[in-house]
Amino acid sequence: MICVMPRAKIQDAEARLLSAGLALFARYGTERVNSNKIARRAQVGIGTFYSHFPDKFSLLRAIESRTLSGLREARLAALRDAGPRPLDQLRASVAAAVRFSEEHPEAYRVTFGRERAGAARHGPLVSESSRPTADALRRLQTQGLVQLGLDVDLAARAYLSMEVGMLLWWREDPSRAQADQLVETLVELHPLQSARVPEPGSREAGD
Amino acid sequence: MICVMPRAKIQDAEARLLSAGLALFARYGTERVNSNKIARRAQVGIGTFYSHFPDKFSLLRAIESRTLSGLREARLAALRDAGPRPLDQLRASVAAAVRFSEEHPEAYRVTFGRERAGAARHGPLVSESSRPTADALRRLQTQGLVQLGLDVDLAARAYLSMEVGMLLWWREDPSRAQADQLVETLVELHPLQSARVPEPGSREAGD
Amino acid sequence: MICVMPRAKIQDAEARLLSAGLALFARYGTERVNSNKIARRAQVGIGTFYSHFPDKFSLLRAIESRTLSGLREARLAALRDAGPRPLDQLRASVAAAVRFSEEHPEAYRVTFGRERAGAARHGPLVSESSRPTADALRRLQTQGLVQLGLDVDLAARAYLSMEVGMLLWWREDPSRAQADQLVETLVELHPLQSARVPEPGSREAGD
């Protein structure tokens, strides 16, 4: 006769599961973690796992979805605080992403990392992220501030690949670079910057 | 306890396995393919699989290693044929990568793709690829053709992330872009280009 | 990928597994029994096997450990009931072992038998069993009742090898000897008896 052990933290089973999943996915990779381990780490029964998530990948998707909103939020907040000048906004947005990867390395790794077993199953979560950048580029292009020849959609995607690749690599071993350096490099290589039409009368270098 | 029914059959069992593995990994992803399926597709016994590769990941590593050499070769060949001007060399190298991903989409996807279960196990195969780019940038930096402020190692890595990201995305659905567009976009965003110090007396735009 | 059909069935799965393992190990030998067969015989899923024992040898070890305690218990109980005279105690202990091998032939065979694949893995379970005998001999040696020249540790081990060898051989085919004969032979050859210093003035027993 086994009695159910009443836990003080029954309501937050879901939160515990998300947190346990995050830690385990980040440490061992998506593939070598299973629902039982997540439940055990969350100090929750396996049954509880399945009453909150239909399967392992749902939990993964939930983590990713939270991460993506978090990152979007961080970027928006940074943009609100930045001035109106495009370059300032760009730097603010990049810096926000760098900071986010610094503050949530596990979430970042799990969401964007290469070892993403079952990637096919959770679909194109990441896909839409390049939209805002593309829009911004398009606007500036209309204003004549960005080269007309640039394919803004491609460029936006390309930038995002770069940012993600760099931040993943950086978080693998944070001693590889300073946050500042990263921001500078990413800003420098951002299409907004690199495909900028030089403003008349302004010398590039002294900026 | 009782087994067998061997044929002298194939001397190129290894080649068949590599090819079968490539096709299956590319189609179903690393995770949903197993040694049995690879062997069956290669028309080879399971035992044969294991007498050629200690495990699934060894085969994967072999594929990756071949892909990386192939890509390196393609780049070197393109550089040999390109003229001496850095920009031409850059474009040739980028075009070679684009063409490689076009001609070997499966190998490219398997080697660089996101759904890479067990990625941890096969170590930093990709790591060294950014070296040549970094060296080239450094050289040009010394010659004053690239901004001194640029961290060439970071920039080289960043570019590579971008290239890989774009080509993977492109090969998922080739109608997403034209090869030419891709080359142009990648060249445009390449640090060699975007961090270029404008040569004195030459107007940027009319080029 | 899709599985299951669980029943709340057995709470004593472990007991069933132990019993099935014992029967199979005894009948077919350690080597020709596998976890699947044990589970099937125990009317339990294979998964259940592995949720109770990390592998086949753990189950084997568990059986051995139980057997050894059982045998020790039986000896101690016999000694409690025997009188104070060393010879009576000796005979009681030997008889207890003989009876134990008679009552638990499978357990005896599995624990002490020669066909012990993976013996190396379960370490020196048996090793300590000769300790009590050695201690008893040492005590009697101090009292001058056993020859001083005798190496009691060696002798204790030697006796145990003899007892085990005889009982295994006997249980292979119980018609080979009578329990009484065995007890007499073992007592006769026991170092306590054979290395006894003849008590002055007493003619050798019934001789």
Place this chain on the structure above:
Amino acid sequence: MICVMPRAKIQDAEARLLSAGLALFARYGTERVNSNKIARRAQVGIGTFYSHFPDKFSLLRAIESRTLSGLREARLAALRDAGPRPLDQLRASVAAAVRFSEEHPEAYRVTFGRERAGAARHGPLVSESSRPTADALRRLQTQGLVQLGLDVDLAARAYLSMEVGMLLWWREDPSRAQADQLVETLVELHPLQSARVPEPGSREAGD
């Protein structure tokens, strides 16, 4: 087109296989050695293995059979050199066994050791070894030199178990005892000695 590599030592393939098998069985145990490994160690093709032995257990049996004859030979030689007195003969025979286990530890271990997977398959090789001892005891019993109550067959078996057990244990770690001690202990506990009827008028040896 693979050519057969002519080896200098083609004729002694069998000897090489026996030797390789002995070494591997002794080191890794019967169970964790397979025909391929034996052939590789013998520097011989697997096919060659099977043209000399029908299976792994045949080779094992061949090793055991050689070991048993070797041990018998050693005993007989020792008996030839010993004087006519039973006690001298006994000591010579025991010493020969001790020496044999010292000189051929691997063969002894493989033949008599506990980790004997597939023991069932090679049948009662060891069984007959106690015959000579039993016969000797019977003879002495007839001459009134050994107690009439003793079951000589049981006693002979018992002694052999003891000898084998001790020597296996000793060879596991030779520092556990001196060869001399072992001989003395075994002689002391041998039924010929321990069940000896004291000769009238003779005080117990040097006592």
Place this chain on the structure above:
DNA sequence: AATGAATGAGATTTCATTCAT
């Protein structure tokens, strides 16, 4: 005779999932 690549039955082990409590 000697070789060794090839073979596949089978052993071991994992893990997503169910359901009686």
Place this chain on the structure above:
DNA sequence: TATGAATGAAATCTCATTCAT
């Protein structure tokens, strides 16, 4: 609702054995 023992399909890997060369 929470639990976790039980489950078995499926994956990984081993190895005795054959046979074309």
